[in-house]
Amino acid sequence: MKNSRNARRYAEALYDVAKDHAHEDQIERELLTVRQVFSAPSDLVDFLQDPKQWMNRARIIKSTFMTFSSELVKLLLIMVEDHAEQDVPGMVDHYTYLINEKRGxxxxxxxxxxxxxxxxxxxxxxxxxxxxxxxxxxxxxxxxxxxxxxxxxxxxxxxxxxxxxxxxxxxxxxxxxxxxx
Structure with missing residues (x-):
């Protein structure tokens, strides 16, 4: 994880929005898949980091994660726009930490x-x-x-x-x- 502070900020923002909409558990389940996609070397991550494809990033994120909650998709779009794809696994870890803290x-x-x-x-x-x-x-x-x-x-x-x-x-x-x- 390149910048853990950014990953924590993204996770806290997602957690706050998920809590407001009562989607914490649903997003937690979705994040398990997101971690797998962004942790392993994959064509998606390579594509997102390719400067030639910057115009297609949003379309690819939306089509890849179309069945996921809108809050999570919006956060992924923001992270990709901020060139923070490498922070996604750290964001998932911190979100998991936050939800576990809530559960005790x-x-x-x-x-x-x-x-x-x-x-x-x-x-x-x-x-x-x-x-x-x-x-x-x-x-x-x-x-x-x-x-x-x-x-x-x-x-x-x-x-x-x-x-x-x-x-x-x-x-x-x-x-x-x-x-x-």
């Missing part, structure tokens, strides 16, 4: 040495939901062998680290003088 759902990742069982993941989600200020958490499990043991939870740039690696680093900080680190 935190989305994040759990890093562990091995994959957690569904029951372990549910236990972690239930345990950390209130601590992170959410009604519910939706966590993805990712493998990170550097944690050595335990796990690390990351939600919206907030980290709760109960990994063996973190504990070893803490012991190192306590026993090794500053000038020898």
């Amino acid at each position: 759902v935190g989305v994040g990742k759990v890093y562990s040495v091995t994959y957690l069982t569904p029951h372990q993941l549910e236990d972690i989600e239930a345990h950390f939901a209130k601590g992170f200020g959410y009604e519910r958490l939706a966590l993805q499990n990712e493998i990170d062998e550097s944690v050595i043991g335990g796990f690390k939870v990351v939600i919206n740039n907030r980290v709760y680290d109960v990994s063996l690696k973190a504990k070893l680093e803490d012991v190192k900080r306590k026993f090794v003088p500053l000038y020898k680190r």
Whole structure:
């Protein structure tokens, strides 16, 4: 994402308009398709970025996304006119973040040495939901062998680290003088 500030502004504008028209959920579903189209290398993105085709951009967006909500199509037209096609995936991510915040759902990742069982993941989600200020958490499990043991939870740039690696680093900080680190 080239300019995350612009992506956030576009997402917040779309969210406000969607909320006013009570289309938040519909637009969220549509944005999943939009993310796929704009994330992967595609002929559409190449076409939109071709300076020779600037007159046809609006027509192509309207015809490609004709079944989508008018709010989303208008935003895509604005983004294409602003040459912000590269910000579309970031806009989708931030819109998803905004709608999850409204629902009280935190989305994040759990890093562990091995994959957690569904029951372990549910236990972690239930345990950390209130601590992170959410009604519910939706966590993805990712493998990170550097944690050595335990796990690390990351939600919206907030980290709760109960990994063996973190504990070893803490012991190192306590026993090794500053000038020898």
